[in-house]
Amino acid sequence: QVYLVESGGGVVQPGRSLRLSCSVSGFTFSDYAFQWVRQAPGKGLECVAVISHDGINKRYTDSVRGRSTISRDNYKNTLYLEVGSLTHEDTAVYYCARGGDDNGDYGGLDYWGQGTLVTVSS
Amino acid sequence: EIVVTQSPATLSLSPGERATLTCRASQSVRNHLAWYQHKPGQAPRLLIYDATDRATGVSARFSGSGFGTDFTLTISSLEPEDVAVYYCQQRSIWPPHTFGQGTKLEIK
Numbered sequence: 572q573v574y575l576v577e578s579g580g581g582v583v584q585p586g587r588s589l590r591l592s593c594s595v596s597g598f599t600f601s602d603y604a605f606q607w608v609r610q611a612p613g614k615g616l617e618c619v620a621v622i623s624h625d626g627i628n629k630r631y632t633d634s635v636r637g638r639s640t641i642s643r644d645n646y647k648n649t650l651y652l653e654v655g656s657l658t659h660e661d662t663a664v665y666y667c668a669r670g671g672d673d674n675g676d677y678g679g680l681d682y683w684g685q686g687t688l689v690t691v692s693s
Numbered sequence: 694e695i696v697v698t699q700s701p702a703t704l705s706l707s708p709g710e711r712a713t714l715t716c717r718a719s720q721s722v723r724n725h726l727a728w729y730q731h732k733p734g735q736a737p738r739l740l741i742y743d744a745t746d747r748a749t750g751v752s753a754r755f756s757g758s759g760f761g762t763d764f765t766l767t768i769s770s771l772e773p774e775d776v777a778v779y780y781c782q783q784r785s786i787w788p789p790h791t792f793g794q795g796t797k798l799e800i801k
Binding site: 606615617636681683 | 694727729731736737749778780784787789790791793794795
């Protein structure tokens, strides 16, 4: 059975940072690229960041670039996303998802976690 | 950034009818397009990848077509369980792998 389980969400004040984790099991973690996808309340899906299978290639969407870091630990089978300088616009459910080629391009996101809610509020 | 536009925004059909959802990219993505089904409180589910290939375990009632900028998801015979929001996503060019805004499918 494949499992992706996000954690680390919660209520955080504007301007602070947050680190999300995604624990993975059921397949060889290091063989796959991963993405973080978020959904703001009442909105659609938005790709936030993607990381290659070996952790070398990292890319970000414009709205988080420069204040976010995607990373992975291929020994702990865990994916991470740290977002800094949080604003209300970062309030969303954050999903981790597996898919694409070695760099996370093409194909589709075939396994997803259930998501973790991040609420930015004072 | 590639803009992906879905239509219609909402689709209301009866059980057994055929549903046709469209997705248009602002520039060619070749066949690098995926479709997802998203039900409230659940994780999105991959239905179609590479524009036409069904993901593992997906019913044959779901089919995808298209290439370049224009794509279609067809559900051949609607069932009540198909109620969901359907998203397309271009997976060709980053940043980022943009999603469409979604089509909400309702069953009468």
